[in-house]
Amino acid sequence: MFWMPIKKHVASFAVRPNLLDYDETRARFSWDAIRGELDGLPGGRGLNIAHEAVDRHAAGPLASRIALRWLGSEGEIQDYTYADLSGASSRFANILKGLGIARGDTVCALAGRVPELYLAALGTLKNASVFCPLFSAFGPEPIFQRLSRGDARALVTTERQYRQKIIPLMDRLPKLSRVLLVDAPDHVADNLLSLPRMMAEASDAFTIPPTDPEDMAVLHFTSGTTGMPKGAVHVHNAVLTHYMTGKYVLDFHPGDVFWCTADPGWITGTSYGIIAPLLHGITNIVDEADFDAERWCRILESQKVTVWYTAPTAIRRLMRIGVEPRLKCDLHHLRLVHSVGEPLNPEAVVWGEKGLGLPVHDNWWQTETGGIMIANFASMEIRPGSMGRPLPGIDAAIVRRIDKDHVEEIRDPGTQGELALRPGWPSMFRAYLHDEERYRKCFAGGWYFTGDLAKLDADGYFWFVGRADDIIKTAGHMVGPFEVESTLMEHPAVAEAGVIGKPDPMIGEIVKAFVALKSGFEPNEELRLELIGFARKRLGSAVAPKEIEFQPNLPKNKAGKIMRRLLKAREMGLPEGDLSTLETSP
Amino acid sequence: MTEAQIKEVIFKLLKRIAPESDPQSLGPDENVRRALDIDSFDALNFFIHLHEELGVTIPESDYGQMNTLSEMVRYLVKHAG
Numbered sequence: 001m002f003w004m005p006i007k008k009h010v011a012s013f014a015v016r017p018n019l020l021d022y023d024e025t026r027a028r029f030s031w032d033a034i035r036g037e038l039d040g041l042p043g044g045r046g047l048n049i050a051h052e053a054v055d056r057h058a059a060g061p062l063a064s065r066i067a068l069r070w071l072g073s074e075g076e077i078q079d080y081t082y083a084d085l086s087g088a089s090s091r092f093a094n095i096l097k098g099l100g101i102a103r104g105d106t107v108c109a110l111a112g113r114v115p116e117l118y119l120a121a122l123g124t125l126k127n128a129s130v131f132c133p134l135f136s137a138f139g140p141e142p143i144f145q146r147l148s149r150g151d152a153r154a155l156v157t158t159e160r161q162y163r164q165k166i167i168p169l170m171d172r173l174p175k176l177s178r179v180l181l182v183d184a185p186d187h188v189a190d191n192l193l194s195l196p197r198m199m200a201e202a203s204d205a206f207t208i209p210p211t212d213p214e215d216m217a218v219l220h221f222t223s224g225t226t227g228m229p230k231g232a233v234h235v236h237n238a239v240l241t242h243y244m245t246g247k248y249v250l251d252f253h254p255g256d257v258f259w260c261t262a263d264p265g266w267i268t269g270t271s272y273g274i275i276a277p278l279l280h281g282i283t284n285i286v287d288e289a290d291f292d293a294e295r296w297c298r299i300l301e302s303q304k305v306t307v308w309y310t311a312p313t314a315i316r317r318l319m320r321i322g323v324e325p326r327l328k329c330d331l332h333h334l335r336l337v338h339s340v341g342e343p344l345n346p347e348a349v350v351w352g353e354k355g356l357g358l359p360v361h362d363n364w365w366q367t368e369t370g371g372i373m374i375a376n377f378a379s380m381e382i383r384p385g386s387m388g389r390p391l392p393g394i395d396a397a398i399v400r401r402i403d404k405d406h407v408e409e410i411r412d413p414g415t416q417g418e419l420a421l422r423p424g425w426p427s428m429f430r431a432y433l434h435d436e437e438r439y440r441k442c443f444a445g446g447w448y449f450t451g452d453l454a455k456l457d458a459d460g461y462f463w464f465v466g467r468a469d470d471i472i473k474t475a476g477h478m479v480g481p482f483e484v485e486s487t488l489m490e491h492p493a494v495a496e497a498g499v500i501g502k503p504d505p506m507i508g509e510i511v512k513a514f515v516a517l518k519s520g521f522e523p524n525e526e527l528r529l530e531l532i533g534f535a536r537k538r539l540g541s542a543v544a545p546k547e548i549e550f551q552p553n554l555p556k557n558k559a560g561k562i563m564r565r566l567l568k569a570r571e572m573g574l575p576e577g578d579l580s581t582l583e584t585s586p
Numbered sequence: 587m588t589e590a591q592i593k594e595v596i597f598k599l600l601k602r603i604a605p606e607s608d609p610q611s612l613g614p615d616e617n618v619r620r621a622l623d624i625d626s627f628d629a630l631n632f633f634i635h636l637h638e639e640l641g642v643t644i645p646e647s648d649y650g651q652m653n654t655l656s657e658m659v660r661y662l663v664k665h666a667g
Contacts, residue, residue, distance in 0.1 A: 073617075137625060290619070291626045292650035313626070320646040328647075475627060507627050533606030541604075541625040 003346040003384040006359045010379050015335055017378040019248040022389065029392035031426060034244045038279075041208060048211035049239045050089060050125035053278035055208070058086035062281045070115045071299065073289040078115055082281070085122065088199070090206035092123025095198045099154065099178050103128040103209065104216060106150045110134045110143060110157040110165075113263060113288045116182040116195055120156045121264065121274050125217055125236075126208050129153075132219040132231075135265025135477070139540030140165045141487055145228050146221045147173055149433065154178040156195065213237035213426075219433060220267045222367035223480030225469040231433035232367045238271075239279065241371035241427035245391060246276035249363060249375040250307055251336055259285035259299065260309040266477050267367045268340055271427075272309055276371075293321045301329040308334060311341040311476045313507050315348045315360060324355040331357055336378055338363060341476025342508040343464040346384035362387055364464065366450060367478075368442070370427025374462050386461040387454075395422035398456045399447055407445030413458040416465050420447035470564045472501035474509050479543050481564055487538050488513055488545075491531060493521040498554045498562040499545065502571055513545040514567050516553045523550035587640065592662045595639045596655070602635075603628045614656040642666050 010017065019025050039056045040047050057063065058081075068080040080088065101107060107124040109131070111117050117133070124131040132150045134143055143165055147155065152175065157166065159181050166179065177191060184194040217236045221229040246252045250272070258277040262269035277284040285303050289295060291314055300308065318325055325331065337352055337360045344362040352360035363375035364387035374396055376388035390396040398410045398417040410417040421428075423443060432439045442449055453465040472479040481499035488497040496516040501509030515531065517523055528548050535544040555563045569576050600609040604622045612621055619629055633644050633652075642665045644652075652658045 137623060139623075294647045294650045317626075317630070317646065322645060323647070475625070504627075506630065510627065529602070529605035533604070536604060536623065537606045541623045541628065546627065 001346075003350065006350070006353070006382040006384065008379060008381055013378075015251075015253055017251050018253075019251070019377050019392075020379050022377065022380055025248070026392045031240055031244075031393055034240050034393075037247075038239065038243060041211060045208075045210040046215075047213040047236050047239065048125060048128070048208050049217055049236050049242075049275060050122045051208050051211075052239050052243070053275055054082060054086045054089060054122055055126075057082040057278070057281045065281065066283045067278055068115070068118055068284050068286060069303065070113075070118075071285065071287045071289075071303075080115070082278075085119075085278075087204035088119045089122035089126055090204050091199050091202040092119050093126040093206045093208075094202040095180070095195075096123065096127045096129055096154065097206075098202070101127065101129055101154050101178070104130060105153040106130045106132050106219060107154045107156065108132045108134055108147055108150060108152040109264070110136060110138075110155060110161050111182055112136045112158075113269075113286055114158075114182055115286075116156065117264060118274055118286065119199075120180075121270065126206055128209050128211050128215060130216045130219050131270075132221075133264040133270060134221075135263060135542055136161065137540050137542040138165075138265075139536065139538050139543065140169055141538040142229070142483065142540060142543055144169045144172060145483070146231070147176060149228070150219050150221070150231050151433075152176050154180060156180045156182060158183050162192075211236055214430070216430075218270060220270065220367050222267075223471055223478040223483065224438070225471055225480065226482055227438075227480075228483060229480060230435055230438060232267075232429040233431040233433055234370050234427060235430055238370045238427035239275070241425060242271055242276045243279045244393065245372040245375075246272075246280050248392060249361075249372050249377065250276065250309060250338060251378045252277065252280040252282055252307065254281065256280070256282040256306045257285060257304055257333070258282055258307045258309070259287070259303065259305045261287070261291075261296075261311065261314060262309070262341075262476075267370070268309070268476075271371050291317055293318055293325075297325045297329040300325070300331055300334060304333040306333055307336045307338070309338045309340070312339055312344045312348060313341070313475050315339060315344065315352070316506055318355060319348065319351050326355060326357045334358060337361065338375075340365065340372070342473050343385070343387065349382060349384040364388070364452075364462070366452075368429040368448075368450075369421065369425075370429065373421060373425075383457070383461045386457070386463050388462065389460050390462075394425055396420070396462065397422075397447070398454060398462075399445075399449075401444060401449070405445055407447055410456075414455050416453055416455050418468055419450045419452045419454040419462065421450065422446065423448045470500070472499070472509050472511055474501065474504075474511055475507040477542065479511055484511060484513060484535065484539065484543060484545060485562075487535055488515060488531065490538075491534050493517050493527060494531070496554045496562060498564050498567050500564050500568040500571060502547065502568075510546045511544065512547040512549065512571065514549050514551050514554055516551055587663075587666050589659055589663060592640065592659055592666070593655070595636070596658055599632055599635050599639070600624075603632060612655050615654050617653050618655060618658070619653070636662070640666060 063083040070078040180195040218234040260273040361376040484499040485497040502512040
């Protein structure tokens with residue numbers, strides 16, 4: 001179905017977009033000019049994200065402006081001005097310093113969206129340590145993979161998470177020397193400490209040490225097809241991308257109230273749920289609770305949100321409420337709505353105009369890119385279903401790999417290929433931690449390969465087609481089939497497991513496992529539920545399969561590798577393609 | 587439908603989503619999703635199945651009124667008749 005482009009009448013906008021002329025902005029763009037809009041550490045001591053996000057505002061006219069407004073799930077509100085945030089993040093930095101957590105050491109966080117998470121993120125950056133957030137709905141196994149691969153020295157978490165998930169892992173994590181509990185009134189042991197007590201005792205004065213723009217700042221794990229999760233390394237220089245995309249895509253203006261609904265466990269929740277709005281000196285809304293249509297409409301209204309960055313799943317849920325949100329709530333403050341996580345279907349883009357009074361601007365990026373790379377812009381027409389056009393300073397293309405070193409750029413409009421980016425933008429990942437080979441494999445012929453298949457139209461708009469590999473995109477985040485298969489294989493009844501993303505209209509894909517049982521085990525409902533429970537206990541709800549289907553045996557190629565693509569084709573009722581490498585007999 | 591029957595349906599559906607859990611041990615005012623690690627996809631299916639099993643129409647905008655066991659029972663008793 002063809003969807004009419006959504007035209008914009010920029011002259012009638014109450015607020016003039018920062019990017020008015022796409023071609024001209026691209027033509028005159030330079031990263032040096034963006035760097036010139038940031039301050040750098042005093043005395044030419046380098047570039048530190050936390051200084052740009054917090055301290056420089058706290059020392060100026062924005063000191064008393066609300067930087068962070070936290071909405072608790074029980075209705076509480078906590079406000080932090082830029083001055084408050086500067087002091088509190090300095091306290092956290094002093095705690096780390098006092099504990100001997102040094103430059104380059106990893107500090108992980110495993111908590112819901114509580115204020116301490118945000119203070120820890122900024123304080124860790126101030127201390128020139130590395131912040132590594134983990135999603136709170138991970139089970140012990142994904143948490144262990146990330147803490148151990150990330151060389152975590154300290155962990156900020158809650159008593160509940162600690163008790164349920166961390167205690168059983170402690171013996172396997174010798175490098176993890178300190179656990180800071182956000183909700184313990186007093187210290188429990190030498191290595192199990194009360195964060196509130198330490199915050200009260202720490203000084204709120206801290207001088208950020210010299211920080212090289214190439215110093216590691218943030219570590220975000222993302223899933224791979226074949227192995228365990230990979231730690232994408234980001235450096236302080238990424239702040240240039242965070243700032244630039246805040247300016248040109250999210251279109252921040254002084255006085256804006258911004259709400260990014262993503263959890264910092266995923267990179268959107270860090271780059272845009274913490275850093276970008278603070279860089280621009282605006283108010284950042286954080287809601288502790290999970291999606292609730294009624295609550296979210298009320299937040300948009302009561303907090304007078306001007307720019308909203310959310311996800312397709314949330315938009316589709318809002319579409320279910322029947323009454324259009326703009327008829328239930330006063331949304332007249334809302335100026336721009338953005339979406340990311342998976343492609344937003346055209347129906348949802350268009351529904352935005354009816355339901356919210358504004359079309360939804362989809363954009364595209366991934367953990368490795370550190371910030372938005374391709375976007376629909378406030379001033380430009382939206383092609384519903386398209387991810388938009390590359391940011392100034394970003395070169396994107398549709399390419400085909402010819403061999404290890406050679407790549408062909410596909411210029412014919414509408415031809416499918418792999419989406420690739422020209423390396424060198426400031427927030428490009430600098431490594432997969434301890435995995436040089438996997439990092440190198442992402443680059444060839446002068447391009448970074450994103451792993452996404454896409455098309456380019458004649459007017460320069462990019463269109464997502466699918467993943468080039470077996471990674472599952474569920475509710476906006478990536479799940480590696482290997483992680484799930486490995487866990488299922490630990491169950492005594494399981495002989496083989498193959499895991500795919502089954503298309504789902506609400507969350508993109510759901511994790512579905514096909515399981516072949518060992519002899520002596522009967523496929524029945526009881527065992528199916530047992531396996532789901534078994535996986536949930538180890539992987540957590542964010543990663544565990546939602547569906548399990550028993551099969552007598554799974555399709556394998558001649559090398560004995562389970563063919564996930566074939567399982568997926570069968571699941572979707574698609575032609576099975578070339579079966580010549582398929583082993584058919586059990 | 588009695589409160590006990592409603593609870594039985596709730597427990598059955600929760601057990602289907604989180605088979606490793608023991609929904610009957612939930613406190614009446616405990617946040618069910620948080621206690622049982624139920625994500626928003628499973629929560630949505632839970633409400634859809636509640637509708638199928640009990641015949642009570644629960645609009646999406648009311649989901650937020652049913653965070654705890656006692657809230658669920660209260661809502662369902664009120665809307666069942």
